Amino acid sequence: xxxxxxxxxxxxxxxxxxxxxxxxxxxxxxxxxxxxxxxxxxxxxxxxxxxxxxxxxxxxxxxxxxxxxxxxxxxxxxxxxxxxxxxxxxxxxxxxxxxxxxxxxxxxxxxxxxxxxxxxxxxxxxxxxxxxxxxxxxxxxxxxxxxxxxxxxxxxxxxxxxxxxxxxxxxxxxxxxxxxxxxxxxxxxxxxxxxxxxxxxxxxxxxxxxxxxxxxxxxxxxxxxxxxxxxxxxxxxxxxxxxxxxxxxxxxxxxxxxxxxxxxxxxxxxxxxxxxxxxxxxxxxxxxxxx
Amino acid sequence: xxxxxxxxxxxxxxxxxxxxxxxxxxxxxxxxxxxxxxxxxxxxxxxxxxxxxxxxxxxxxxxxxxxxxxxxxxxxxxxxxxxxxxxxxxxxxxxxxxxxxxxxxxxxxxxxxxxxxxxxxxxxxxxxxxxxxxxxxxxxxxxxxxxxxxxxxxxxxxxxxxxxxxxxxxxxxxxxxxxxxxxxxxxxxxxxxxxxxxxxxxxxxxxxxxxxxxxxxxxxxxxxxxxxxxxxxxxxxxxxxxxxxxxxxxxxxxxxxxxxxxxxxxxxxxxxxxxx
Numbered sequence: 001x002x003x004x005x006x007x008x009x010x011x012x013x014x015x016x017x018x019x020x021x022x023x024x025x026x027x028x029x030x031x032x033x034x035x036x037x038x039x040x041x042x043x044x045x046x047x048x049x050x051x052x053x054x055x056x057x058x059x060x061x062x063x064x065x066x067x068x069x070x071x072x073x074x075x076x077x078x079x080x081x082x083x084x085x086x087x088x089x090x091x092x093x094x095x096x097x098x099x100x101x102x103x104x105x106x107x108x109x110x111x112x113x114x115x116x117x118x119x120x121x122x123x124x125x126x127x128x129x130x131x132x133x134x135x136x137x138x139x140x141x142x143x144x145x146x147x148x149x150x151x152x153x154x155x156x157x158x159x160x161x162x163x164x165x166x167x168x169x170x171x172x173x174x175x176x177x178x179x180x181x182x183x184x185x186x187x188x189x190x191x192x193x194x195x196x197x198x199x200x201x202x203x204x205x206x207x208x209x210x211x212x213x214x215x216x217x218x219x220x221x222x223x224x225x226x227x228x229x230x231x232x233x234x235x236x237x238x239x240x241x242x243x244x245x246x247x248x249x250x251x252x253x254x255x256x257x258x259x260x261x262x263x264x265x266x267x268x269x270x271x272x273x274x275x276x277x278x279x280x281x282x283x284x285x286x287x288x289x290x291x
Numbered sequence: 292x293x294x295x296x297x298x299x300x301x302x303x304x305x306x307x308x309x310x311x312x313x314x315x316x317x318x319x320x321x322x323x324x325x326x327x328x329x330x331x332x333x334x335x336x337x338x339x340x341x342x343x344x345x346x347x348x349x350x351x352x353x354x355x356x357x358x359x360x361x362x363x364x365x366x367x368x369x370x371x372x373x374x375x376x377x378x379x380x381x382x383x384x385x386x387x388x389x390x391x392x393x394x395x396x397x398x399x400x401x402x403x404x405x406x407x408x409x410x411x412x413x414x415x416x417x418x419x420x421x422x423x424x425x426x427x428x429x430x431x432x433x434x435x436x437x438x439x440x441x442x443x444x445x446x447x448x449x450x451x452x453x454x455x456x457x458x459x460x461x462x463x464x465x466x467x468x469x470x471x472x473x474x475x476x477x478x479x480x481x482x483x484x485x486x487x488x489x490x491x492x493x494x495x496x497x498x499x500x501x502x503x504x505x506x507x508x509x510x511x512x513x514x515x516x517x518x519x520x521x522x523x524x525x526x527x528x529x530x531x532x533x534x535x536x537x538x539x540x541x542x543x544x545x546x547x548x549x550x551x552x553x554x555x556x557x558x559x560x561x562x563x564x565x566x567x
Binding site for chain 2 (some may be wrong): 008033119123135171178232235247278
């Protein structure tokens with residue numbers, strides 16, 4: 001066709017702004033972070049500036065807080081993933097059945113996903129988990145048990161619960177959508193061959209869900225590695241460092257301690273860790289998307 | 292042959308599903324109900340399920356004390372603004388990749404997805420300092436820009452999956468009828484692209500409205516959207532549950548309604564078109 005050369009040029013012109021903008025957005029801050037991470041630069045001590053070598057990294061990586069934050073990040077991410085994926089499959093299977101009022105049930109189940117993180121965290125912290133007036137305390141006393149100060153006694157578990165509440169609807173919705181595209185006839189044929197619920201699930205449903213599960217894990221991981229607001233408004237990372245994840249630790253260094261160099265070193269470490277996860281995940285998803 | 296489902300089974304699943312759904316929805320319902328209670332009734336123990344004395348006072352007080360609607364307005368400007376500007380960049384890009392794909396299109400898409408993997412906290416320091424030097428801290432313009440950038444990859448991806456489904460044959464047919472390029476776009480492609488663009492718009496407004504890393508770190512009194520405003524209830528005022536609930540109810544209501552209407556698009560958009 002005669003228009004091809006022109007079309008190609010036009011297509012490139014249309015694509016360029018997005019690519020350039022994203023490239024700048026990705027590369028400039030990253031280079032700056034890298035640069036600051038080798039500088040002595042604290043807003044509290046403006047006189048002491050200059051090349052710092054690996055000092056910032058040494059401090060950050062040998063800080064006991066780093067190990068705890070690293071462990072907390074892993075525990076938080078993996079726990080929420082486990083809860084939401086398993087819970088999402090179960091809930092998806094349930095909602096895939098015949099249910100009276102299915103539309104409303106779906107709306108109720110998906111709703112927590114639309115709640116802004118600061119609202120979700122504060123409502124849970126105060127109105128549900130408060131040991132004196134909260135709903136959980138009321139349930140505990142009704143059952144003759146001692147009310148628990150959730151965020152003080154089980155801080156990390158409490159955060160996991162809040163974050164899982166926000167993401168379970170997402171996993172459920174995605175997995176339910178995938179389940180609904182499963183061929184009914186295939187299920188019926190298997191059922192007539194005498195396959196029970198368990199073998200039907202293992203040999204037909206689960207393989208069918210593989211791609212959706214991969215996607216849920218990918219998307220959730222992106223968000224879960226940097227959970228921030230939920231921690232900021234509930235525990236402030238404490239008690240001690242009990243609920244500090246890497247994102248919160250770096251925020252603390254940067255905006256509360258004004259240690260630009262140290263926070264930047266932490267930022268570089270966070271980027272490297274996220275990239276290790278990303279390479280693994282993007283490859284997995286890329287493969288799955290082609291199929 | 293349709294499988295006959297016994298009524299007993301139907302009711303068992305129905306009851307089970309409703310119980311789970313109500314448990315998941317409970318914190319939201321509780322927030323809405325508490326917004327209409329007096330502060331005293333809000334902390335009754337054992338809790339009163341329905342407000343013993345219905346009142347609208349909390350809503351007025353939240354507005355009077357902290358100029359609530361300014362923060363609401365900030366949220367609207369930031370989420371709608373960042374989405375519209377993002378669309379201006381994303382629509383041409385997605386259009387180009389969907390209708391004139393090259394060998395590199397797939398790589399570009401995967402690269403865009405990978406920029407989403409960069410943790411925000413990794414670039415918090417330079418962005419904060421750049422904002423500080425340019426006077427963008429606590430400004431609507433700065434926040435709008437940042438949210439446009441972080442959602443741009445999702446917008447491109449989502450639009451791309453929609454555009455790709457527009458049959459190219461239709462273009463060729465209209466070309467044979469002698470349509471010129473702009474007519475082709477306005478009369479043939481645009482009507483088919485609008486549903487995809489609308490869905491992208493809605494999903495991104497939701498994401499931007501609820502974004503709570505950059506909005507919390509880059510705003511203070513002036514440009515604070517609702518995420519940051521509600522966060523200010525984390526200390527002493529958090530004890531005023533009725534007011535916290537009133538502020539929260541107003542903050543989540545519009546997005547909840549938009550969300551209910553865009554469930555299908557949400558699945559597609561958030562999974563980069565992998566699950567439909």
